[in-house]
Amino acid sequence: MGSNEKLNFAIIGCGRVAAKHANVLTKLKEGKLVAVCDLKVERAEEYSEKFNVPYYLNWEEMLEKEPAIDVVNILTESGYHAKQAIDISRYGKHIVVEKPMALTLDDADNMIKACDENNCRLFVVKQNRYNLPVIKLKETVDKWRFGKLILGTVRVRWCRREQYYHNTWHGTWAMAGGVLADQASHHIDLLVWLLGDVESVYAKAITALADIETEDTGVVILKFANGALGTIEATTAARPVDTEGSVSIMGEKGLVEIGGFAVNEMKTWQFEDKQKGDGEALSKYRTNPPDVYGFGHYEYLKDVIKSIKENKRALVDGLEGRKSLELLHAIYESIETGKEVHLRFKPQKLRLGKK
Numbered sequence: 001m002g003s004n005e006k007l008n009f010a011i012i013g014c015g016r017v018a019a020k021h022a023n024v025l026t027k028l029k030e031g032k033l034v035a036v037c038d039l040k041v042e043r044a045e046e047y048s049e050k051f052n053v054p055y056y057l058n059w060e061e062m063l064e065k066e067p068a069i070d071v072v073n074i075l076t077e078s079g080y081h082a083k084q085a086i087d088i089s090r091y092g093k094h095i096v097v098e099k100p101m102a103l104t105l106d107d108a109d110n111m112i113k114a115c116d117e118n119n120c121r122l123f124v125v126k127q128n129r130y131n132l133p134v135i136k137l138k139e140t141v142d143k144w145r146f147g148k149l150i151l152g153t154v155r156v157r158w159c160r161r162e163q164y165y166h167n168t169w170h171g172t173w174a175m176a177g178g179v180l181a182d183q184a185s186h187h188i189d190l191l192v193w194l195l196g197d198v199e200s201v202y203a204k205a206i207t208a209l210a211d212i213e214t215e216d217t218g219v220v221i222l223k224f225a226n227g228a229l230g231t232i233e234a235t236t237a238a239r240p241v242d243t244e245g246s247v248s249i250m251g252e253k254g255l256v257e258i259g260g261f262a263v264n265e266m267k268t269w270q271f272e273d274k275q276k277g278d279g280e281a282l283s284k285y286r287t288n289p290p291d292v293y294g295f296g297h298y299e300y301l302k303d304v305i306k307s308i309k310e311n312k313r314a315l316v317d318g319l320e321g322r323k324s325l326e327l328l329h330a331i332y333e334s335i336e337t338g339k340e341v342h343l344r345f346k347p348q349k350l351r352l353g354k355k
Contacts, residue, residue: 030305059088099189
């Protein structure tokens, strides 16, 4: 494949998040959207008309009639991700899958294995890693500027009312999990990416307001392998509106907090040892460019294309996506058992992904 040749993308699942993927693909110089697929004809037709591409109601028919497709973006319900990725890999297509990559570790492992066997790449969407404030924070952590890491905190305070859950797959064990697996998974991924491997977790959760199977509010205490502690607070019961999606890191030499709705606004940047460029942290890196729609998805898909063309490992491949899924399993096991759970555990009462 030539360096100037565009990669052809197809979308499976024309729901809420598909708009970001589709809009980004119309702006990328190195990629283009060539087909869409959804079980609901009205949604498939809507995307077909808006983006001037053919639509299909069956992804197998799409791949047979559109052999030039290079990459398939799986944007369906979480519970379908594994089977669809495994089946699509047999066509030799590269795969981009929205979070979480799967609901069980066995499914995640089978996805990774299938893509390896069929010589195609697997990418898991974690677009918040590409937010400018997050990139700056990650660089600072990697340079050991915090010194000894002490505490990492995630807060997700979102508002999801009954109509969001009514007659949908959200809030079900078989297809999505609760707020921790569904809405907060990006934020949990950031915490692990920034602070490293988790040694153990202890979690509590309730279903406060929503009429759903799963939790709408959860709190987690984490012990990291490096000795730091962490906390996760996640809820869709915030009222009356969405409040924040934030991450903060505290060390012996400094404190950084990134807030906003989606971990996209630098709020605090304080270090004992002042360095050149600190002033830019709250200006140049304060937030993503306001005129770039779907900034994180844009940078993420650009990295996917670069990874495929240059045959390099992406920032978030299947193995990297599996890490946060393993942590989610430990969190849910702790909620079910009421006990501290160490990673590398054998699930006993886990309900996530169970029908």
